[in-house]
Amino acid sequence: MPRRRRRPKLAVWKFASCDGCQLTLLDCEDELLLMSELFEIAYFLEASSAVVRGPYDLSLVEGSITTAEEVERIHAIRRQSRILVAMGACATAGGIQALRNFVDVEDMKRVVYASPEYVRTLEHSLPASAYVPVDYELPGCPPNKVQVLEFLTAFLQGRRPSIPTHSVCLDCKRQGIVCVMVAEGIPCLGPVTRTGCGALCPRYRRGCYGCFGPMESPNTESLSAWFLIRSGLAPQQLVPLYRSFNAAAPAFVEASQRYADPKSVQKAAESLGTHAFDQREPANGEA
Amino acid sequence: MASPAVIDVNGLAALIAALQQEGYRVIGPIQRDGAIIYDEISQLNDLPFGWGDEQEAGMYRVRRREDNAVFGYAVGPHSWKRFLHPSPVVLWRARRRGNEWMIEEPVEDSPRLAFLGVRSCDLHAIGVLDRVLHHGSYIDPIYAERRESAFVIVVQCAHFTPRTCFCASMGTGPKATQGFDLALTELVEPDAHRFVVEVGSARGAAILQQIPHRPAEPTDVTAAEHAIAQTAASMGRQLQTAGLPAALLANLEHPHWDKIAQRCLACGNCTMVCPTCFCFSVEDRHDLTGTVTERVRRLDVCFTTSFTYTAGKPLRQSIRSRYRQWLTHKLATWVEQFGTFGCVGCGRCITWCPVGIDLTIEAAAITGREQTTEGVV
Ligand code: SF4
Ligand code: SF4
Ligand code: SF4
Ligand code: SF4
Ligand code: SF4
Numbered sequence: 001m002p003r004r005r006r007r008p009k010l011a012v013w014k015f016a017s018c019d020g021c022q023l024t025l026l027d028c029e030d031e032l033l034l035m036s037e038l039f040e041i042a043y044f045l046e047a048s049s050a051v052v053r054g055p056y057d058l059s060l061v062e063g064s065i066t067t068a069e070e071v072e073r074i075h076a077i078r079r080q081s082r083i084l085v086a087m088g089a090c091a092t093a094g095g096i097q098a099l100r101n102f103v104d105v106e107d108m109k110r111v112v113y114a115s116p117e118y119v120r121t122l123e124h125s126l127p128a129s130a131y132v133p134v135d136y137e138l139p140g141c142p143p144n145k146v147q148v149l150e151f152l153t154a155f156l157q158g159r160r161p162s163i164p165t166h167s168v169c170l171d172c173k174r175q176g177i178v179c180v181m182v183a184e185g186i187p188c189l190g191p192v193t194r195t196g197c198g199a200l201c202p203r204y205r206r207g208c209y210g211c212f213g214p215m216e217s218p219n220t221e222s223l224s225a226w227f228l229i230r231s232g233l234a235p236q237q238l239v240p241l242y243r244s245f246n247a248a249a250p251a252f253v254e255a256s257q258r259y260a261d262p263k264s265v266q267k268a269a270e271s272l273g274t275h276a277f278d279q280r281e282p283a284n285g286e287a
Numbered sequence: 288m289a290s291p292a293v294i295d296v297n298g299l300a301a302l303i304a305a306l307q308q309e310g311y312r313v314i315g316p317i318q319r320d321g322a323i324i325y326d327e328i329s330q331l332n333d334l335p336f337g338w339g340d341e342q343e344a345g346m347y348r349v350r351r352r353e354d355n356a357v358f359g360y361a362v363g364p365h366s367w368k369r370f371l372h373p374s375p376v377v378l379w380r381a382r383r384r385g386n387e388w389m390i391e392e393p394v395e396d397s398p399r400l401a402f403l404g405v406r407s408c409d410l411h412a413i414g415v416l417d418r419v420l421h422h423g424s425y426i427d428p429i430y431a432e433r434r435e436s437a438f439v440i441v442v443q444c445a446h447f448t449p450r451t452c453f454c455a456s457m458g459t460g461p462k463a464t465q466g467f468d469l470a471l472t473e474l475v476e477p478d479a480h481r482f483v484v485e486v487g488s489a490r491g492a493a494i495l496q497q498i499p500h501r502p503a504e505p506t507d508v509t510a511a512e513h514a515i516a517q518t519a520a521s522m523g524r525q526l527q528t529a530g531l532p533a534a535l536l537a538n539l540e541h542p543h544w545d546k547i548a549q550r551c552l553a554c555g556n557c558t559m560v561c562p563t564c565f566c567f568s569v570e571d572r573h574d575l576t577g578t579v580t581e582r583v584r585r586l587d588v589c590f591t592t593s594f595t596y597t598a599g600k601p602l603r604q605s606i607r608s609r610y611r612q613w614l615t616h617k618l619a620t621w622v623e624q625f626g627t628f629g630c631v632g633c634g635r636c637i638t639w640c641p642v643g644i645d646l647t648i649e650a651a652a653i654t655g656r657e658q659t660t661e662g663v664v
Contacts, residue, residue: 173555191556
């Protein structure tokens with residue numbers, strides 16, 4: 001390949017997070033050596049304590065923004081980065097820690113910490129995009145290694161990365177996996193969840209719990225109505241279903257709030273037309 | 288063609304062995320992960336003896352049968368499209384050497400496949416794919432190669448009650464009359480578990496000669512006809528096809544499309560399970576250094592936004608427009624394009640839609656025609 005004049009400078013940053021996204025990078029074992037040749041790894045504390053000052057060509061950001069210091073830091077990183085990529089559910093949607101967005105953070109502090117007076121935190125856990133312009137988002141908790149590599153490859157080639165935004169179902173079917181929802185009555189968020197994981201959970205006969213966040217046109221209202229009326233879930237079970245790693249993604253916020261009210265079941269049935277939900281007993285009584 | 292024969296269960300085992308002997312990979316039904324799917328069969332016992340299923344819109348369950356029927360189930364989530372129109376496939380690969388690109392065509396290990404258990408609807412679905420990928424002006428070499436070498440063993444639909452399928456309406460079943468190498472009709476009488484075999488081709492006849500069989504008695508043939516007739520009389524769904532394309536296209540702004548859009552998830556399951564939906568997208572992939580690039584083809588569906596990405600944005604932004612594309616393609620514009628419906632009435636899209644959207648009901652609602660399935664559902 002034609003030699004570049006200068007290797008692009010790569011930085012990997014951590015905010016409020018579990019380090020899983022950075023581990024996904026380190027998990028690219030076969031490509032790591034090559035990556036360190038193609039990029040100048042300028043800042044990646046989980047991999048090396050050697051630090052090169054900015055500016056950076058590419059910044060990968062892990063974690064959500066939860067404190068005033070982090071707000072300042074994400075702005076500083078943005079100023080030093082040509083391309084800034086939010087990586088993972090925390091950086092793209094606020095992460096599991098965004099569960100506090102739904103309650104009073106002061107109450108939460110008192111429940112969790114012995115000495116809450118030492119904890120200084122913002123009211124909400126938010127994605128990087130709530131504070132700075134983000135050039136690209138890689139979803140998932142954690143993101144998928146194949147997608148991370150596709151992004152880095154596309155960056156090096158100067159082309160658009162191919163990271164699809166459709167449902168998990170499509171990749172489930174492409175692999176010939178038998179749908180856990182239709183064949184076993186297991187509630188599955190795959191139809192409203194963005195693909196990228198290779199339909200990992202259905203492959204192991206579990207329902208998707210949405211760790212890649214909402215897909216491009218998430219119809220959570222219809223799926224929830226089906227869960228309530230055909231899978232026999234109670235409305236209060238739907239709330240935690242949508243409130244996990246992507247709880248604060250707008251489409252999932254809307255979905256979880258919709259069923260906070262128990263009367264919503266009736267409304268769901270009415271709004272969706274009853275012929276969709278014939279009221280016969282599910283065939284094996286467990287669905 | 289040769290007159291019908293009868294084989295027993297041992298004959299079925301011998302059939303599998305004879306095909307393997309001829310170098311075919313035998314693909315047939317297997318009960319796995321809560322469904323009857325298609326995969327490679329190595330021996331008789333891989334087949335789903337005593338398994339059936341129960342299906343409704345958005346619901347499928349495998350069930351133990353009371354008898355030991357091998358083929359006592361309606362079609363499951365897989366179709367033969369999986370093997371004839373595989374996904375993903377690497378179309379070509381290019382390697383950079385200095386300033387030059389060397390194009391390599393990947394050597395396809397195009398397997399010789401024998402399909403055991405092709406239902407009449409699916410045989411017609413293969414016929415639909417033939418028109419699209421094989422007989423038209425654009426021939427897909429991957430499909431053509433697999434299709435031409437495929438050995439097709441039909442199993443006529445008998446011993447189950449169809450729930451979501453409607454081949455009788457589409458004129459695609461339940462009895463397959465041509466286009467196969469062999470066609471079996473299972474008879475599960477106690478002490479006389481047997482299969483009436485019709486021969487549809489010279490190579491079918493040649494395989495039959497290799498396995499133990501006897502000529503069919505008139506009683507065998509009558510019993511087989513009776514079993515298939517029972518299926519025909521108990522169809523789960525109906526679709527009025529006369530004038531349907533024009534009626535759908537005259538109702539493109541019908542308010543019912545909005546109602547469907549409220550329920551449709553745009554998940555693409557219907558198109559993926561449909562045995563005739565053939566759409567794919569093509570994408571280039573590179574290695575990190577940009578020295579190897581591959582062009583990959585994979586199945587795609589008209590329910591994604593990227594499917595109609597044109598000149599900077601997707602044309603079909605609403606779910607309404609995407610569902611309408613699917614339904615009108617299957618039941619209207621396909622006819623203009625390829626001279627048949629794009630639907631053979633297999634019912635898969637109804638069963639495997641996670642929210643049970645039923646195209647027979649939706650087409651009837653949109654065209655304002657009598658909806659004849661309600662009583663059955
Ligand atoms: S198992 Fe889940 S992801 Fe897979 S097709 Fe069914 S609903 Fe979609
Ligand atoms: S199936 Fe769903 S929950 Fe499971 S890994 Fe994939 S996106 Fe995450
Ligand atoms: S449209 Fe539905 S019923 Fe018709 S062939 Fe396709 S999957 Fe089968
Ligand atoms: S219905 Fe959609 S996926 Fe199927 S063939 Fe037509 S355009 Fe393609
Ligand atoms: S009709 Fe059903 S299977 Fe098809 S895209 Fe809509 S929700 Fe999915």
